[in-house]
Amino acid sequence: MTPAASAPSATKQALPLRSVTVRFAGDSGDGMQLAGTQFTSTSAVFGNDISTLPDFPAEIRAPAGTLAGVSGFQINFSSTEIFTPGDTLDALIAMNPAALKTNLSDLADGGILIVNTDEFILQNFAKARYASDPLADDALQRFQLHRVPITTHTIEALKGLDLSAKDAERCKNFYALGLVYWLYDRPLDTTLRWIDAKFSRKPALAEANRRAMTAGYHFGETAEIFPVQYRVGRATLPPGKYRNITGNQALALGLIAAGRQAAKPIVYASYPITPASDILHQLASQKHFDVRTLQAEDEIAAVTMALGASFAGSIGVTASSGPGIALKQEAVGLAVMTELPLVVIDVQRAGPSTGMPTKTEQTDLFQVLVGRNGECPVAVVAARSPSDCFAAAMEAVSVALRYMTPVFLLSDGFIANSSEPWPIPSVDSLPPIRIRHAEPSADFAPYRRDERGVRPWAIPGTPGLEHRVGGLSKADVSGHISYDPKNHQHMINLRAQKIRNIAAELPPAAVEGPPQGDLLMISWGGTYGAIRTACEQARERGQRVSHLHLRWLNPLPRDLGQVLRAFGRVCVAELNMGQLRTLIRSEFLVDAAGLNKVEGRPFNVRDVAARISELLR
Amino acid sequence: MSTITAAPTAKDFKSDQEVRWCPGCGDYSILAQVQRVLAELGAPRDRTVFVSGIGCSSRFPYYMNTYGFHSIHGRAPAIATGVKVANPELDVWVVTGDGDGLSIGAGQLMHALRRNVGLKILLFNNRIYGLTKGQYSPTSPIGQRSSSTPFGSIDAPVRPVSFALGVGATFVARAVDVDVKSLQGVLRAAAAHRGSAFVEIYQDCNVYNHAAFAFATDRETKEDNIVYVEHGKPLIFGKARDKGLRLSGSTPEVVRLADIAESELLVHDAHAASPAHAFMLAQMQYPALPEPMGVLRAVEAPIFEEQVFAQIHDSRQRAGQPDLAKLLASGDTWDVS
Numbered sequence: 029m030t031p032a033a034s035a036p037s038a039t040k041q042a043l044p045l046r047s048v049t050v051r052f053a054g055d056s057g058d059g060m061q062l063a064g065t066q067f068t069s070t071s072a073v074f075g076n077d078i079s080t081l082p083d084f085p086a087e088i089r090a091p092a093g094t095l096a097g098v099s100g101f102q103i104n105f106s107s108t109e110i111f112t113p114g115d116t117l118d119a120l121i122a123m124n125p126a127a128l129k130t131n132l133s134d135l136a137d138g139g140i141l142i143v144n145t146d147e148f149i150l151q152n153f154a155k156a157r158y159a160s161d162p163l164a165d166d167a168l169q170r171f172q173l174h175r176v177p178i179t180t181h182t183i184e185a186l187k188g189l190d191l192s193a194k195d196a197e198r199c200k201n202f203y204a205l206g207l208v209y210w211l212y213d214r215p216l217d218t219t220l221r222w223i224d225a226k227f228s229r230k231p232a233l234a235e236a237n238r239r240a241m242t243a244g245y246h247f248g249e250t251a252e253i254f255p256v257q258y259r260v261g262r263a264t265l266p267p268g269k270y271r272n273i274t275g276n277q278a279l280a281l282g283l284i285a286a287g288r289q290a291a292k293p294i295v296y297a298s299y300p301i302t303p304a305s306d307i308l309h310q311l312a313s314q315k316h317f318d319v320r321t322l323q324a325e326d327e328i329a330a331v332t333m334a335l336g337a338s339f340a341g342s343i344g345v346t347a348s349s350g351p352g353i354a355l356k357q358e359a360v361g362l363a364v365m366t367e368l369p370l371v372v373i374d375v376q377r378a379g380p381s382t383g384m385p386t387k388t389e390q391t392d393l394f395q396v397l398v399g400r401n402g403e404c405p406v407a408v409v410a411a412r413s414p415s416d417c418f419a420a421a422m423e424a425v426s427v428a429l430r431y432m433t434p435v436f437l438l439s440d441g442f443i444a445n446s447s448e449p450w451p452i453p454s455v456d457s458l459p460p461i462r463i464r465h466a467e468p469s470a471d472f473a474p475y476r477r478d479e480r481g482v483r484p485w486a487i488p489g490t491p492g493l494e495h496r497v498g499g500l501s502k503a504d505v506s507g508h509i510s511y512d513p514k515n516h517q518h519m520i521n522l523r524a525q526k527i528r529n530i531a532a533e534l535p536p537a538a539v540e541g542p543p544q545g546d547l548l549m550i551s552w553g554g555t556y557g558a559i560r561t562a563c564e565q566a567r568e569r570g571q572r573v574s575h576l577h578l579r580w581l582n583p584l585p586r587d588l589g590q591v592l593r594a595f596g597r598v599c600v601a602e603l604n605m606g607q608l609r610t611l612i613r614s615e616f617l618v619d620a621a622g623l624n625k626v627e628g629r630p631f632n633v634r635d636v637a638a639r640i641s642e643l644l645r
Numbered sequence: 646m647s648t649i650t651a652a653p654t655a656k657d658f659k660s661d662q663e664v665r666w667c668p669g670c671g672d673y674s675i676l677a678q679v680q681r682v683l684a685e686l687g688a689p690r691d692r693t694v695f696v697s698g699i700g701c702s703s704r705f706p707y708y709m710n711t712y713g714f715h716s717i718h719g720r721a722p723a724i725a726t727g728v729k730v731a732n733p734e735l736d737v738w739v740v741t742g743d744g745d746g747l748s749i750g751a752g753q754l755m756h757a758l759r760r761n762v763g764l765k766i767l768l769f770n771n772r773i774y775g776l777t778k779g780q781y782s783p784t785s786p787i788g789q790r791s792s793s794t795p796f797g798s799i800d801a802p803v804r805p806v807s808f809a810l811g812v813g814a815t816f817v818a819r820a821v822d823v824d825v826k827s828l829q830g831v832l833r834a835a836a837a838h839r840g841s842a843f844v845e846i847y848q849d850c851n852v853y854n855h856a857a858f859a860f861a862t863d864r865e866t867k868e869d870n871i872v873y874v875e876h877g878k879p880l881i882f883g884k885a886r887d888k889g890l891r892l893s894g895s896t897p898e899v900v901r902l903a904d905i906a907e908s909e910l911l912v913h914d915a916h917a918a919s920p921a922h923a924f925m926l927a928q929m930q931y932p933a934l935p936e937p938m939g940v941l942r943a944v945e946a947p948i949f950e951e952q953v954f955a956q957i958h959d960s961r962q963r964a965g966q967p968d969l970a971k972l973l974a975s976g977d978t979w980d981v982s
Contacts, residue, residue, distance in 0.1 A: 073979045218977060271978045281973060288969055295730055315960035317967040320730050320953055325756040329723035332716065332753075336696070336727025339714055340735065344727060362717050452978065455970045488712040488728070488735055491691040496660070496707050498715025499699075508662065509707065 042213055042257040047106030049114030050208060052201075053131045054123030054144075056089050056099045059201035063121075064101025065447075066205055070218040071105040072272040072449050075262030079104045079557065081113035081630065082445045086302060086385040093147070093155040098130045105212075107261040111413070111557030113446060115632035119211070121204050123147060123178070125156035141171040142207065144200070146179035174253050178203050178244075185243035186236050195233065199240035206244025213259045216241065268451040275414040275443035275554075276303070278450065279347075279373060280310030282421025284317050287343055289422070290429055290461035295337035296345045297322040297330040302385040303441040304347045304375040327355035331372065335359055338368045339497070341487035343425055347373035349441075350392050351382065354399070360434050361400045364523065366497040367475070367483050369428035369435075371421075372396075376440040376553075378628040387628025388441035390553050390603040396436040397582055397611070403520045405527045407431065408581040410438035412556035415450035417443065420579075426461045431530055432482050438581070440603075442630045443554040468492030475507040481526040531583040537591045541567055541574030547643055548595035550620075552578040552608055555631050559601050562636030573640055581608070589616045597643055599623055601636060653687060655680040660710040666701060671822035671848035675769065676708055678825060679738075682832040693736045696725040698745040701776050702769040702848075705740040719750020722757035725764050726949070733950040736836075739766040743784040744774050747803050751783075758814040760949040761840040768805050768843070769822075771850035772857045779853035791853075806927040806941060809843040810920045816842035817923060818940040821861050822849060827873060827938055834940050840948045860931045861938075872935040874926060876943075879910035882935050890934075897925060897934060915943045 050067065052060045061082055071078050081102040090097030104114035119140040122128040124147035135141060148163055162168070163175065182200040183193070209216060219241060227234035248254055273281075287294040296319060298308050312321045320342070324330035327348055334344030348356065353374045363370040376392045378384035396408050407427050411420035417439055424437040466472060466484035474495040475483050486493040495507060503510035504518055539548070541563060551559035556577050563575035576591060578584065585591075592598050592612070600609035601623035609622045623639040625631060658680040666672045683693065693711040697703035699718035706713030712735075716724045721739045729737050739757075746754045746768045757764060773791065774780040780793040784805065788797040809817045816838040820828040828846065835842035847858040856862075860870040865884075872882035872890065880890040881902065889910040890897045897911060914922055923942035930936060961967075 069977050073977050075979065075981065265981045267981050269974060269978055269980050271974065271976050284972065285969060288967075293731070295727060297727065314972065315957045316964040317969075317972070318957060320957070322726070322730065322953075324723065325752055328720060329726075329753055329756065332720040332723040333727035333730070335716075336714070336724035337731040338727075339724070340694070340728040340731035342731035344731075358717050359720065366714075451981075452973050455973070488694050489692055489732055491689075494690050494711055496662075496709075496713035496715065498706070498713075499717055500715065 042259045045258050045260050046108060047104060047110060048118045048212060048258060048260050049102060049104045049116065050119045050121070050212070051100050051102040051117050051131060051134070052121045052204065053098060053100040053127035054201070055092050055126070056085060056087070056097045057092060058099070058123045059198065060099045060101050060123070063201045063205045064103060066219045066222065067208065068103050068447055069222070069272055070209070070214050071103065072270070073218045074215060076105040076107065076260055077110050077263040077265060077449060078106070078272070079110050079113045079448050080446045081442065084386055093124055093126055093152045095126045095130055095156060098127050100127070100131060105260055107263050109263060109265070111561050112630070112633055115634050119208070121208060123200070123204065125152045125158055125162060128162055129156045129158065135171060137170045139171050140174065140211070141168065142174045142176055142204070144178035144204070145175045146177050176207065176247070181243060181247060182240050185239050189236055189239070190232055191236055196236065199236050202237045202240040203244035206241035207248045209241070210245045210248030211254060211257060213257045216245065265449065266451060270449045270451055272447050273415050273450040274445055274447045275411065275417040275439050276306040276375070276445070277310055278415055278417035279421050279439065280307050280314070282418040283311065283345060283425065284314055284319060285418070285458055286422045286425035286461060287317065287319065289458055290343060290425065290463060293318045293320055293342045294345055295320045295322070295334060295342040297324045297333035298347050299324050299327045299330045299352060301349050301352045303377055303444045304349050304373065306444070307347050307373065327352040328359060331356040331359040335363050335368060335370055338370050339488070341485070341489070343369065343371070343429065345371040345373070347375065349375050349377045350379045350395065353392060353395060357400045360406065361402060361404050362499045363434040364404045364406060365499050367432045367523070368497070369432055369485070371424045371428050371435050371437060373437045373439065375444045376438060378626070384628045386441060388554065388603065388630060389626060389628060390440060390555065391607070391626065392438065393581065393604065393607040396438065403524065405524050405582065407433055407435040407527055407530055407583070408438065409435060409579060410553035410581060411443060412553060412577060412579065414443050414446050414448050418450070422459065426459070427530055429461060429463050430482070431480070431526060432485060433527065438553055440554045466490070466493055473505045473507065475502060476505050477522065480529050481522060528583050531586050534580055534583070534585060536587045537576055537585040539574045539576050539591060542572070543574070544594035545572035545574050546596045547571070547573045547640060548576055548592065548598045549573060549636070549640065550576050550578065550598060550600045550608070550612065552581060552602065555601060555603060558631040558633050559636055562633045562640060565633070565637060566640045571640060571644055573644070578608070584615070592616055592618050597621060599639065599643055601631065601639070603631070653684045653690070655684045657690065658683050658710050660708050662707045664708050665704065667852050669851040670701070671771065671850070672702060672705070672769065674822045674825065675767070675828070675846055675848065676705065678828045678832060680709070682829055682836065686833070686836055688736060692734060693738070694728055695738045695740060696721045696728065697740040698750055699776070700742040700745045702740050702742040703745060719745055720753055721745070722750065722753040722764065722766065726757055726760070726762050729762055729764065729950045730953055733763065733954065737764050739764050741766065741768050743768065743770045743772060743782045743805065747805060747808065748783045755812045758809055758841050758843060759812045761815055761946050762949040763840055765835045765842045766844065768845050769848040770805055770845050771848045771854055773850050773854035775850045775853055804927060805845040807924060810924045810927055810942060814843045814942070815840045815944050815946045816940070817927070817942045818843070819845045819847070819938055821847045821858060821938065823862055824938070831939060834943065838943060840946055861936060870931050870935055871938050874913045874915070874937045874939040874941060876913055876915040876940070879907060879912050881910065897929060899934065915940050918944065
């Protein structure tokens with residue numbers, strides 16, 4: 029019998045909780061990402077606020093059972109608004125000893141620990157570098173340990189189905205999912221619908237996954253080992269239609285929306301790289317929106333294809349991560365020099381060099397701000413959360429087209445893959461993108477500027493606007509090659525001023541919390557949620573802390589200097605060794621402190637709270 | 646009664662910029678022939694785009710009164726691909742050199758050719774780096790002495806036409822800068838080709854590598870050193886047109902027409918599906934064999950940008966007109982009231 033869609037189980041007591049953080053951890057081949065995304069969809073559709081943290085190795089399949097092969101998916105689901113995937117785990121599902129070893133340190137004392145005992149065998153202890161059975165260790169007494177032979181139960185439940193032993197065993201993630209669904213009193217219908225759609229042509233697998241999940245659910249209900257269920261109620265989110273969305277999905281949708289608002293095709297050229305490739309996959313399936321996707325031969329070809337498309341009147345967009353951005357920089361300089369629109373998305377990952385491809389960092393700020401030859405300013409905007417990537421993409425395109433400049437859009441590995449509920453905007457509410465094209469006239473000059481310092485976009489195919497652009501220094505107005513020293517300085521000034529002029533249309537610095545106080549915490553990009561949460565909690569404790577999140581890193585808000593001076597101390601929190609802090613210090617001569625972490629993982633709220641208390645001591 | 650004619654002349658394609666190549670450079674002749682051929686073909690200036698990379702040859706767009714983009718080293722084929730995908734109606738010409746196209750930009754050149762993007766790519770081969778003052782290039786012969794190879798180059802050179810054929814180019818031709826008639830013919834054929842057209846032009850750098858192609862330009866001897874290839878015609882050459890090429894096994898050999906029947910001569914087939922014949926011609930090298938001039942290969946194949954648009958078209962047939970509201974609300978959704 030399938031449990032009712034949302035009727036709470038009546039057999040056991042259900043304790044209400046405000047929010048819960050759960051992590052599924054297992055081998056790369058164990059389907060943990062799938063279990064996690066299903067739990068996410070179910071919780072989102074149920075009405076919780078959610079924030080997720082997928083965490084997986086770069087290797088597609090590291091040797092089974094090893095520490096290198098552990099893949100995890102963390103979900104924070106809540107009855108109140110939340111902005112982070114959670115610091116500590118309330119429950120950990122460890123499918124093998126390696127998953128236990130790499131994840132146990134994040135489990136809260138007293139937390140629920142579910143282990144698949146079938147994998148806790150001698151040979152796996154060695155692979156996980158355990159000398160003996162870790163389940164026999166007294167240290168686990170701090171947790172509510174539940175030993176469940178998940179593999180055995182799964183195979184048992186699937187008896188009689190026409191499945192190979194291997195296929196049956198692979199359903200164990202759905203068994204684990206079902207068990208956790210029971211534990212948190214979640215409805216099964218969202219995942220049942222997904223199974224039906226996913227395996228519509230493989231009815232045996234559909235039935236197997238349904239049965240495995242239901243078996244896990246029933247085990248929770250009937251086994252004596254779980255004394256209670258927990259219940260996390262619906263969150264009160266602003267009214268509207270919602271969906272769950274990852275950062276990379278939101279970027280793709282934002283680009284498509286921007287193309288519509290500007291009435292121009294998107295030409296998206298990129299070279300596959302973790303964690304940005306997904307944007308290409310998303311866009312490649314939306315060709316009917318006149319999105320022209322090109323998988324280029326390399327990073328340089330990708331950015332130059334995009335730039336060529338912009339020259340010819342389309343919206344040229346490329347994306348990459350740190351190592352690929354380094355390769356693109358010469359072409360970004362060409363876009364600065366020619367003053368053509370271009371959007372370059374940098375989904376940052378842990379560096380330097382190849383670094384840790386699947387782990388997050390904010391270490392590319394300097395690279396995008398100043399990592400080119402010559403005086404070469406570009407506009408830089410950073411998305412702050414998965415769903416914010418939608419608006420950030422639209423803004424990046426809008427500024428690129430209206431100011432004839434490359435715009436770097438910074439995302440990171442965390443928000444790219446993590447997800448949250450997104451109130452779907454109505455298409456009518458999307459801001460328009462109004463472009464000024466050059467009109468043929470007797471005095472047309474390709475580098476004649478308007479009152480904002482912006483040159484006109486003169487598009488090939490327009491009679492009477494024939495002109496040449498290039499990377500050589502060019503004369504003001506005419507754009508002809510020029511080696512005149514004064515003109516060179518003048519053009520550098522003009523291009524820098526054009527970028528500064530963008531600030532006129534940006535909102536002033538928005539401080540969350542009182543506009544003055546003892547401490548101002550500054551964040552940018554994907555660390556928004558952790559810093560916001562820590563600052564809110566600090567204020568609840570009576571600390572005089574406010575939060576300023578910077579969306580545009582170039583130009584900075586015009587009133588930033590004023591805002592900084594209203595606080596006793598300023599601290600810049602970022603997942604690098606102090607890049608924005610250095611900029612703030614040099615721009616505003618403020619003795620800014622830092623909160624810095626470069627471990628490939630987002631900030632925990634407690635990291636931030638500790639730093640706040642330290643600075644206020 | 647005066648008549649106003651709209652027919653463009655070569656002069657219409659000259660920009661107002663002073664040409665800054667060294668006096669005596671082979672680029673002047675190429676520029677003049679391109680302007681003449683475009684005028685003759687009635688090319689619309691507003692729909693013509695010249696894209697280049699870096700190097701002496703890459704200054705070319707500044708001198709054309711069309712749209713132009715002087716970009717960065719080696720990347721002109723990728724920029725031009727972007728232009729073509731943005732607007733396939735444009736006639737896009739790429740001007741590159743042996744360094745720009747085959748050293749730093751070999752990666753981009755290869756992929757534009759294999760994709761068969763509708764670009765006309767002119768590679769000016771002077772076998773030397775001119776703009777950086779005379780270092781050897783990837784087409785310099787072994788032993789070439791230059792500022793960076795005082796004891797002679799030890800790098801085996803790449804042959805541009807062989808490279809193009811090797812990566813699947815659908816149109817491959819060669820001409821010499823000062824051989825005006827042949828160059829014009831090749832440019833006309835390139836302009837008419839649908840897909841990527843690759844033209845190698847032997848170009849004299851009279852400052853750093855003068856007379857590198859004297860064998861192909863000397864009035865007295867050139868006709869003994871080159872062979873003009875024409876589809877369907879036997880390969881005959883020589884000042885007295887008394888020599889021809891015949892296959893000996895799978896290699897070409899020079900024969901005297903007097904000694905053989907004409908039916909034994911190798912007949913040029915530019916349209917063969919296999920590039921083997923064209924590749925064999927491309928490998929012929931002076932002084933052992935005459936070097937071929939003209940169109941070595943011209944075949945039809947699917948064109949990149951047309952396929953890009955075909956997929957968009959098919960996608961609309963399948964998915965219908967774009968509906969952003971529907972796209973934004975795809976997947977699992979729920980209402981909060």
